[in-house]
Amino acid sequence: MSKRTSSAVVNGSVAKDGGSNAAAPTQDKQKLLLSADTGHFSLIRAMHLADLITLCNGACGTLSVFTSLAYCLGDPNDLHTLYRALLFLPFGLFFDFLDGKVARWRKKSSLMGQELDSLADLISFGVAPAAAAFALGMRTPLDQLLLTFFVLCGLARLARFNVTVAVLPRDASGKSAYFEGTPIPTTLALDGIMAYWIHNGTVLETLPLGIAFEGSPLAFHPVVLMFVLHGCLMTSRSIRIPKP
Template sequence: MLNQIVKAVPNLFTIGNLLCGVLSITYMMSGFLQVAAVFIFFSAFLDLLDGRIARKLKVNSEFGVELDSLADIISFGVAPAILFHSIAAPSILTSLAFILFPTMGALRLAKFSVNPTIGYFKGLPIPAAGLPLAGMGFFLYSNAWITLILAFLMVSPIRIKKL
């Protein structure tokens, strides 16, 4: 029984990450954009903890890895893209950035799931791309070019050392 509870602990943090992403979207829909941005930052904190806790407790699992990817696409792909779109002036460039950001994030997560790397990330991790958008959103600033650059960095071949 205790073993099952210990195995569930990291997944509870991952679900917290997901819930913060969903709450972020909910607050955006109600017009509370800065609160929505803060929830994206809460997601990042929980995302940081879930993997560390899983490794510390030695309860890594495929289920946890997949759940983490699903939570990340919501919290760091969809939520920041909607925040960006809520602030940005309407244009074709804005629409393109809005579509490409979560799409490239999903592609990056799928690539990592199929071919994980050790010691480095190939392409910008989705939290590292979503957090600048959340930061800009907190200050009610948007920039389609920055959003597009972050989107393409996620699927780029650059190597980034893991923290």
């Protein structure tokens, strides 16, 4: 999901509101700064306020990954570390919503912002939840393969969104009328389930449903199939969720 791209990708909504002429110089200036051969901090100067907020989303996801790694390297009874790993992700969602609000308020959008938004979402709602699941105990080789499938589904879903958002049907305000597949931030539902397991202390060897085919190369935790299912829902084209 990308609030910025759905509302203003390549000035999509701005053009429909009659403000494309004002937004075009902004994009031209950003392209000039990004393509300049010289100039100190040209990348920073090219960023809009919404872009910096998007980076905060990515920072939340990155800190979540680091916290999951810290749990794997530390005391397995320190469940508060796992809580912290999951706690960063709702903040990532907050920044994901905020950058779109700011972009529409300032009437500034860009292709760079579109790409930043998707990359930040992949970290916060794809890689970070998979890292948390690994930290919780889904660590067999097959678990890792299935979690990788989940992350790749998120990656493919975001790439498809960036490609198709300009041609999806739009409402009167210029926003895309629906999402194709479940938006990637809906992964927070899985984070909520994992938080519940942490609350009950059912982690590592006590994960719900145990382990299937234990002792064989096909050993895996059945709960990892939640991530597989969610990945399939994200990449579905038959699922169309109306935007609020």
